[in-house]
Amino acid sequence: MQIVEGTVSANSVGSSAYHRDPDVQLMLRVREGDESAFEQLVAKYQDRLIGIFTNMFGDSALAEDLAQEVFLRIYRARQGYEPTAKFSTWVFQIASNLASNSRRTKGRKKEVQFSPSMSGSQPVHAGEALVPDKSALIPTRQLDTEELREHVLSAMETLNERQRMAVLLHKFEGLSYVEIGNIMDMTPQAIKSMLSRARENLRVALEKYIT
Numbered sequence: 001m002q003i004v005e006g007t008v009s010a011n012s013v014g015s016s017a018y019h020r021d022p023d024v025q026l027m028l029r030v031r032e033g034d035e036s037a038f039e040q041l042v043a044k045y046q047d048r049l050i051g052i053f054t055n056m057f058g059d060s061a062l063a064e065d066l067a068q069e070v071f072l073r074i075y076r077a078r079q080g081y082e083p084t085a086k087f088s089t090w091v092f093q094i095a096s097n098l099a100s101n102s103r104r105t106k107g108r109k110k111e112v113q114f115s116p117s118m119s120g121s122q123p124v125h126a127g128e129a130l131v132p133d134k135s136a137l138i139p140t141r142q143l144d145t146e147e148l149r150e151h152v153l154s155a156m157e158t159l160n161e162r163q164r165m166a167v168l169l170h171k172f173e174g175l176s177y178v179e180i181g182n183i184m185d186m187t188p189q190a191i192k193s194m195l196s197r198a199r200e201n202l203r204v205a206l207e208k209y210i211t
Contacts, residue, residue: 023087030078038078042071045091052092052168056099056161058153066102070094085182092173093183096165155205163198170195 018024023044029037049070053063073094156164162184169175169183177188177195184191 018083018086021083021086024083027074027078027081027087028083030075031081038075041074041087045088046071048173049091049095051172052095052165053099055153055156055168055172056164057102058157062102066095066098069098086179088173088175089179089182092169092175096183099165100161151206155202158201158205159198163194163201166191166194167198167202 019028023041026037026041030041046067049067050060050063053066054060057063070091074091156167159167166180166184169180170177175183177191180186180191181188186194
């Protein structure tokens with residue numbers, strides 16, 4: 001499965017198979033200019049995206065920036081959107097790609113600002129202004145203690161990038177091997193094997209804190 005600006009293409013599956021997805025229905029309304037539908041999608045996915053990015057990088061400010069960027073890409077791609085996958089698959093594929101790019105360019109972090117202009121003299125579209133400011137993007141899911149959070153983040157650092165993303169999608173989003181494979185362009189069996197290795201790495205890293 002390959003993400004193209006505004007669409008997710010799946011060779012063997014027609015778009016009609018995904019019209020029952022409520023989020024696809026919302027995105028189709030966004031495509032037709034319904035700004036309230038975009039607000040609903042932002043409200044549904046913002047905390048989830050921040051949770052994934054925070055656990056990927058251990059940097060809440062970067063996580064908020066990346067979540068904003070996901071929503072901007074979704075909105076900018078609205079006119080070319082075709083429902084050829086579940087909406088969540090598209091969202092998390094964008095997030096996975098952004099995480100990979102951010103890791104490669106970390107060190108020259110750029111903060112996303114929502115002001116009257118995004119680049120040059122181009123105005124911000126109304127839908128782009130609906131993306132919450134960073135101060136509004138606060139994760140709802142918190143670990144019990146700061147100490148435990150630090151141990152978990154340290155353990156996550158023992159995983160490679162793809163293992164980390166797969167664990168987060170499986171653990172926090174409850175996605176199946178098939179769904180994660182669609183997002184990461186891997187077979188379900190490859191995802192299963194990768195998660196098995198990742199769980200063993202995490203077990204070893206956290207053993208002294210949970211025994």
